[in-house]
Amino acid sequence: MKMLLTLALAASILPAGVVAASALAAPARSQGVAYAGSTSQDQPVSFVLARDRRTIKRFDIDWYGPLTRCSNGVAYVSGTTFGATRTKALKLSSRRTFRHTYVDALTVPGVARVEERPVIRGTVGRTRASGTFRATAVVTDGAGAEINRCDTGTIRWTAVE
Numbered sequence: 001m002k003m004l005l006t007l008a009l010a011a012s013i014l015p016a017g018v019v020a021a022s023a024l025a026a027p028a029r030s031q032g033v034a035y036a037g038s039t040s041q042d043q044p045v046s047f048v049l050a051r052d053r054r055t056i057k058r059f060d061i062d063w064y065g066p067l068t069r070c071s072n073g074v075a076y077v078s079g080t081t082f083g084a085t086r087t088k089a090l091k092l093s094s095r096r097t098f099r100h101t102y103v104d105a106l107t108v109p110g111v112a113r114v115e116e117r118p119v120i121r122g123t124v125g126r127t128r129a130s131g132t133f134r135a136t137a138v139v140t141d142g143a144g145a146e147i148n149r150c151d152t153g154t155i156r157w158t159a160v161e
Helices: 002-013
Strands: 033-039 044-049 055-065 076-083 097-101 104-108 112-124 128-141 146-151 155-160
Touching: 033 055, 033 128, 044 155, 055 112, 055 128, 076 112, 076 128
Parallel strands: none
Antiparallel strands: 033 044, 033 155, 044 055, 055 076, 097 112, 104 112, 112 128, 128 146, 128 155
8 A cells, every 4th residue: 555655655756747546456355256347537446355255355456536626637546445454344234235444644854745545335246336425635744834735536446257
């Protein structure tokens, strides 16, 4: 996650261009039931459903804030991991749905700080899953002045076992 935030930070403070942040690997089957797919932004999404099929152990999604949705006109590129060590596993409801949000921040002392607020929602079926994702990102300089503010808008995602 820190690598992706670092890439996102670089993309937001560089004068032009977009930094590629896609580094997702397909989840290992020995960890549970693996699903993989893509988003409406043509970015990868993958997750591992626990063997009991009640919990998503790890959920990875790449995303970007398009330049038209960023305050300084520079696209913001990142990726988010739910589960793993940074957040709790995602519990499925009795209707096989889930929703989770958290705040992730990275500070490069004296240079910049980036704060991301991702929200994931979804439904997991027997062999297919789908849902939505949205994130906002705020990048500030070392003095705390805002450099860039981005919002992805609603991103749809689908994945299959």
